[in-house]
Amino acid sequence: MSSSGGSGSNYSGSENPLPPPSPGIALGFSKSTFTYEELARATDGFSDANLLGQGGFGYVHRGVLPNGKEVAVKQLKAGSGQGEREFQAEVEIISRVHHKHLVSLVGYCISGATRMLVYEFVPNNTLEFHLHGKGRPTMDWPTRMRIALGSAKGLAYLHEDCHPKIIHRDIKTANILLDFKFEAKVADFGLAKFSSDVNTHVSTRVMGTFGYLAPEYASSGKLTDKSDVFSFGVMLLELITGHRPVGSSYMDDSLVDWARPLLSRALDDGNYDSLVDPKLQKQYNHNEMARMVACAAACVRHSARRRPRMSQIVRALEGDAQLSDLNEGIRPGQSNVYSSYGSSDYDTSQYNEDMKKFRRMALGTQEYGASSEYSEPTSEYGLYPSGSSNEGQTTREMELGRMKRNSQGYSGASSTS
Template identity: 80%
Template sequence: MSAPSPATNSTSPLPPVTNATSPPPPATKATSPPPPATNAPAPTTPSPPANATTPPPPPPTAPTESPPPPPSPGSGTLPTKTNVAIIVGVGIGGFSMLVFVSIFFFFYRRRKRRQQGRPYEYPHEPKNDQFSGQPQHLQQNYTPPLADKVEIYSKPAHFPVPSSTSSSLSSEKPPSGQSPGIAFGSSQITFTYEELLMATNGFSNANLLGQGGFGYVHKGVLPNGKVVAIKQLKAGSGQGEREFQAEIEVISRVHHRHLVSLVGHCISGAQRMLIYEFVPNDTLEFHLHGKGRPTMNWPTRLKIALGSAKGLAYLHEDCQPKIIHRDIKGSNILLDCNFEAKVADFGLAKVSLDTDTHVSTRVMGTFGYLAPEYASSGKLTEKSDVFSFGVVLLELITGRQPIDKTQSFTDDSMVEWA
């Protein structure tokens, strides 16, 4: 009985052979695309990874949506950007400030060197031989009537230069045998006292123009018909002969349309006089505060302000060394027939060096116009002139006098009132 079972077992291998022949049907099934498509879900049988229903867990793990974390580092980059912007801005600002300061000091040093390096001369100086006689404007406008009364410095004459006036003058002292006027390239007409006495009709009151800080001013007519203003300095005005001669040599070369020009001078014993061009239309003070005077219109006031400012700026900036006026006020601003301003009475102004910060001297000026620091300390700078000119501008704008005694004690000063 056991033998047949092996026979059956031997026949059992045949079905695998039939199974081997079964490949054709799959081929036929291959020809039937639709079933495979339907069986496509069957491939989902790989879904036995359906046990990998774990995919649902991954969605829960969706909280791992890392997008939120990336923004958190991004938020950290924002402050770093702002910090960089601040640092760049501060750097640019500091560099700009450094460039500005460097440019300022460059131009300041260049201007200072240019002023120190310029020769001692003023613009508009007549171009003539320094040994040939007076400047061209004197040669054209004045003919000496009497050779024994008027002399021109054509021959060398030694005038010592006072060291108290300016170290610049003493350092440029001419060689022995030459006058300062010859050394500086100009000359002055010297009048005798007798000639000026005749020109003013004995300094009569009819020819009296006014009284300045240093003395009386008379109108005079020279023998050639030229009208001049003769300032007769008071005795003891603080000017020695040497200082007087040195300063008139300096101011003789100051030529500007808004400055009163010096024509000549006279030294006779204790008498000292300065001869200026005559300006016919009185002073700014007269037109602002004179009785019965019409109100000055605004264009005229502006013209006077600009003209006097140009004259003062010429003294401070274009003269080398600079000239400080020391007494800017309405009565020292003269007006011609067209109301063009001319600054006067700078004939005895102190001459200061650019290297000096101030000139210490006795206080000179007019109360109401004086700068407070100058009045209290006596230290003189061009800023003192600027303060006084500011008072003149207030006077032009308001029409008030610097010191108005008709007002109460607290309002009598125009500066304090303003």
């Protein structure tokens, strides 16, 4: 059974005790560790009626604690080394943060080989569900703007108000949870990394979701907060266009590749019709669209160094900053002519070829599941966030070794997680 003593509970194989998650107390919950029996009672025996989602990681169930508080209980698949790492990462990282636009961890359970994470319950599903789900009503423009701003504030907090800073590493629409007022909360910290200001980047295995990965990270494993900024830019493009990051309509191109020339043209002439989701029927605020388009263009620059910080994005979306502050004299799509990390620069054309090969490979495997059609339904709390999942859109870990074997002259760096 799990210990009720919080910091005294070790997860197997760890030399460091897990800290008691503090946000639970702040949210009015009386404890941070739970026994298996307590969570079984809360979820009615982990019944199918309370199932919120499932994937390679395991299952998420809705639960009600004795004090009436609703929670989401994420049960990690037993015996998974990756699951163990993600459990540790999520407890250590999310227990340190508390912000209106971040999902809070209430507590956790360690029982034998079982690992469970208990979150605050966010009732209105994910941005992916509302933006891309079949048969969903069209999300109006004010709602899209509110979600963009809220999630930007949550990410800015992780990057700039946490010490050491926290890099999320898997920003995507499926990890933005919504309440009934469509306020956004960033979720799923299982891949997140700490990064000290001393180290400009962390070398790591490339993990994340295909279509959202920053080019320098996908090609070399060099991770910075600007990797999250790129992923956020892809998400902004989804809010603007209504398109998914990858899909059959782009052939070999990603949403970013397709959008770059359109972004450049729109920023030049102020006409956004070629970019904007047709389902909006041109019902949007022109000034707000100009701000979001400028932010998206700046976030998805080839050069990581020339992408803005998330606090700059927040100010730009709020209208508190000049959009020219995002540009530094660069036109969208031209930043790849600048050196970003000197000797660490990737070769853009080589990266594009590698990504096309990986995409063809991913689309042909069960790991990618529903491929470009994304026909599987999605739900809260990090659906399908594992490379072992065969449902939905996520390919959690991009195996550089497989890409190397399929690409002559590929120069990805060896790395550790």
